Amino acid sequence: MPSIGAVRSESSGEIRSGSGSTPQKRRSISGGPISPPSPVKWKSPRRSVNGSPKTPSKEIEKDSDAKATRLHKSPMKKLSESFLDKSKWNPGDSKQMSAAKEALHVSTVPSTVVCREDEQNRIMDFCKACIEHEKAGSLYACGCPGTGKSLSMEKVRRALVDWAGQAGFQPPDLLSINCTSLTNTSEIFSKILEKQQPRKKTKSSTSPLQHLRNIYSKKQQSSGMKMMLIIADELDYLITRDRTVLHDLFMLTTLPFSSCILIGVSNAIDLADRFLPKLQSLNCKPMVVTFRAYSKDQILKILQQRLMALPSPVFQPQALELCARKVAAASGDMRKALSVCRSALEILEAELRESINSLSLSSEKGAFDQQTLPALDSLTNQEINIVRVDHMATALSKTFRSPIVDTIQSLPQHQQIILCSAVKLFRGGKKDTTVGELNKSYVDICKSVLVPPIGILELSSMCRVLSDQGLLKLGQAREDKLKRVTLKVDEADIAFALQGIRFFRNCLQ
């Protein structure tokens, strides 16, 4: 497969950011020329044009084919490698830092999609078989979000076109739809029809679906049939109450002279079983390819592959492993792993900035601050500047921790007492209560700790503030006192958050 995406070379940069150096070529939307934003020639940091899971651009492919040999050239080739030690990564240099961040961004598409070869091969084989035998077929790809489905579809698409060209078949038409962009579910048929017969005008009396059925029921005049590959993303948006649209879509592939290869992508694993039961009786159930959530090793491999493009190691290997393990245990979502890594990079950046500030401050005072050095003495020189396990741990805790405990700890005292009184009320097994009952419990607790209680008006407005924040749920009632109250936060969270304060601890005993 041609390597696209990771090629960051000067010339591919010219295609896009040539606009940066020749301002007169850029035009504003209204037609007048745009002047460059600053007097300094600002090179776009975006070098890889075709780095998107869904780019439609086809012409870039030809250029990148020629540059396939220059795979490992980094964007820093401008900075002469003579005065940069190749093995050391300098986070202070903004270019290197932004290159590292870009390598970890979700929108950067790697050249090869690792850990999904199996699924890609299966889909390729299916499509190849359809094209060879000139038969229609349907496939359903499912998996949790962030498991590489859309990415794999793009690769398969390109690969299919290449293979068809090489093997002598007619390359299939490609139609890629994201079902969220349809205003009406049956619009998908008009889109398919448009692609099938781009120039013909349809009679307004027949619906697009009927028209498609007519086309597929009659034998095509031309000899070699041109297949159409339809990739429908977020297929569950097509589910209506009577499930006709989804059903009709898949039935299109069962018509005798149908020429479409339908690939549906969605998150629900059992969509085919639940919503298309009739297809099973007709013996044309779609083939199901499940994209399982990434395991720890897979995540690690993908991260390492992305970071290979950088000239020197940026992360401590233990840090990457920690990230992979945590994310795999939580959801197996690759986007989250990338986000956590980028967050760790930013923490490193902030730390270095702070240490530079404090060093410069202390050198201004004249006394060199020796305290910052011993802590870093234990690490080798190289390790100071890369992302360590503690950075990664901080980034992970920021991502996975919910803000509830912090918020409860910083609530004003009366609101904390209200939460406590709710916890006490619900201990007996009751699940909801009224504001009046809550008030009684609240007054009791206030009496026991000798805090003057507030009136019921203020109490009910505080309950409303708590419900705005998502800690309580307040029902509707004509009178304030009769509104129903339920706790939305776990009792254990509240107890944990308030354990530092003695009287709450005693209260919640």
Add this chain to the structure above:
Amino acid sequence: MRGRESPAEDALILFRSRICNPNFVFTPFSDSPDSNYSKLKFIISSSVTEACNNSILLLGPRGSGKTAVLELVIRDLLAEHADMISVIRLNGLLHSDDNCAVKEIARQLCVEHQLLFSKMASFDDNSQFMTAMLRECGLAHKTIIFVLDEFDFFTQARLPLSLMCVHTQKKAHVDWFLTFKFSDIGITSSLCSLQGKQRLLYSLLDAMQSVMSQAVVIGVSCRLDADQLLEKRVRSRFSHRKLLFLPPSKEDLQRLLEHILSLPVDTSLPNDYAVEFNTKLHHILADERFKEIINTLLNSDSTVKHLLRFLFYAVCHMDLESGFLSLDNFRTAMSSIQRQPKMEYLQDCSILELYILVCMKRLEVKEQNSYNFNSVMKEYKGIHDAYQTSDYYARSVCLRAFEHLVQRELICFMDNRGNNQSIEFRAVKLLISSHELYQGLKSYRSCPVSSFKSSV
């Protein structure tokens, strides 16, 4: 034309304008690297300069300064990179419907780039325009910042504000409703299956997955679990950054008070006046009683907005003769914020009315669930017999007092059905709590001891 205003009045005007200006209030937080301002600024400016997409959620109770800090950051960024940023603002209460939201985005983009906006454009046209604009701005290295206020409303299903035809369960008749919030009525239009699926959020966040567009999405919400409300595919595309806006710490609070209430020394105000004012202010701020007042204030509501309201009251009560703030100003402000309207009503009641309230409370304590004027009268006689008070009035006088209490809404009738009955036989109940009654009696100007004793 008025004569020269006294320096005290100048100072008062200065304070008022400062308190009402959120930019001024939040500026002292901008220099510490740990504050939310710096963190937010770092994230957005690095997204702009490095041209990578990002999304972030600002969470915190209402009035904690989320929008104020965000506006401050945007203002500073617009000053630094004027041409590279354009801001689109949406509000979840107004634009939670996808059609509405996309139309508003298109309209604001047109205004930014001086294009003509057509109101007749359909949803498709608008969304295609939005994607095209995102691509163009990406090519022109311009970042679009989407600010989504009331983010949690974008995640929930809302029916459009229009008359909807609703088929009830029985299908025998059709009811027409004006629905303002979603409810569990069965709706047969297929519109509903696409709505409420967070299409706008999905399309925005999905556009950010590609290199073509350069955008930052900032969600502002008061719900802590706002990201749990997102569908899992939307949540996967969201970058999980959250900034929590907590109430200010003690040091921050001290800094804020000094920042707002100190007079500047080198302006049109007379120098010695300003210096003396600042010295007196320092004494007040260090006083233990002042700290107690602030603690009581923050015990009920610790947001910055509440504190600012308190300061506004205090400053408005400043004595213009002397021109200095005193502790009493803060005390008065405190009592005007923590008003108890029902206790104030009690201060205006007559002794007989108080007796009637006490009787009703005693009946409630005796677990009599429904009582009316006649039972209250019996109780009243009972008290009179027990305590030998001198305040025994005739029945008609008591009835008049009773009616007064109903008018003042200190008591009310249990239900509205008995309009035909005379007032003496209708069931009544108390509208104030026993604690409020107790406090009211305690602070009454000349409460007879017997009524006080009998209420306990």
